[in-house]
Amino acid sequence: MTAPLAAGRDADVFALDDHRVLRRYRNPQDTAPEAAAMAHAAEHGFPVPGVYRAEGGELEMERLYGPTMLDACLDGRMTPEGAARTLAELHERLHALPPRSGEGRLxxxxxxxxxxxxxxxxxxxxxxxxxxxxxxxxxxxVTALLLALIGQSGPPPLAALAGACLPHYVGHVTGDPARLVDEVVALRGADPNLGAGELSLLPRAADLVRRAVDARAKDARA
Ligand SMILES: Nc1ncnc2c1ncn2[C@@H]1O[C@H](COP(=O)(O)OP(=O)(O)O)[C@@H](O)[C@H]1O
Ligand SMILES: [Mg+2]
Known part of the structure; x- marks a missing residue:
């Protein structure tokens, strides 16, 4: 197979042809749950790549063309506020889909x-x-904590972007990104792949999220 389009921590993404990519886990992991989530999102009009095949660790899907929002921010085509607004809108849309089960939203x-x-x-x-x-x-x-983490410890251009994104993201969402942040800290803290570095940054990142939500409340009262 040709060189991957992208190589992440757990998976490689290969172009199969002009219309399809293959995302393949390097360690045994079943792609069926993510394919099912994507199918539910697609069925209700939420923008996801179409899934063609999900078997074991392999997921074959529609090939997308265009930069990630991260690339677009790094090269100045998108502002951190624009990225924050898009993230907030995508979350609002996703959470408005009909539930799959009695256990909340997708x-x-x-x-x-x-x-x-x-x-x-x-x-x-x-x-x-x-x-x-x-x-x-x-x-x-999760999103607010990731932005806070990268904002405090990412390489300089990423840190500046994430730091600028966080208050806008918090300002645009209607829910409360701080209410369950300790649950997310616990989930991430239990990840065996997490280095000691990130582990020690989690409590401060959670505080940054709480402060961003407090600032939003103050702005709303002003
Ligand atoms: N459907 C797709 N079409 C085109 N490129 C894709 C597609 N899915 C993933 N990629 C590429 O692979 C990269 C990593 O994919 P992603 O699913 O985010 O895996 P991970 O973050 O775990 O490495 C993306 O940033 C993008 O460059
Ligand atoms: Mg990714």
Missing amino acids: LHMDLHPGNVVLAPQGPVVIDWTNARDGDPDLDLA
């Missing part, structure tokens, strides 16, 4: 600017590995 659980492709048809959400059902505030807490 959550993406990893929505950040690197997981949104600015395709010609509009923003499309990729990387549904962590998708599950639950309380929408949990999804908001």
Whole structure:
């Protein structure tokens, strides 16, 4: 097979032809749950790549063209506020879909600017590995915590972007990104792949999220 289009921590993404890519886990992991989440989203008009095949660790899907929102921010085509607004809108839309079960709404659980492709048809959400059902505030807490973490410890251009994105994201969502942030800290803290570095940053990142939500409340009262 040709060189991957992208190589992430857990999976490689290969172009199969002009219309299809293959996302393949390097370690045994079943793609059926993420394919099911993507199918539910697609069925209700939420922008995801179409899934052609999900078997074991392999997911064959529609090939998207366009930069990720992260790339667009880094090269100045998109502002951190624009990215924050798009993330907030995508979350609002996702959480408004009909539930799949009695266990809350479909959550993406990893929505950040690197997981949104600015395709010609509009923003499309990729990387549904962590998708599950639950309380929408949990999804908001994940995004806010990721922005806070990168804002405090990412390489300089990323840190500046994420730091600028966080208050706008919190300002645009209608739910509460701080309410369940400690639950997200516990979930991330239990990840065996997490280095000691990130582990020690989690409490301060959670505080940044709480402060951003407090600032939003103050702005609303002013
Ligand atoms: N459907 C797709 N079409 C085109 N490129 C894709 C597609 N899905 C993923 N990619 C590419 O692969 C990269 C990583 O994909 P992603 O699913 O976010 O995996 P991870 O973050 O785990 O490495 C993306 O940033 C994008 O460049
Ligand atoms: Mg990703």
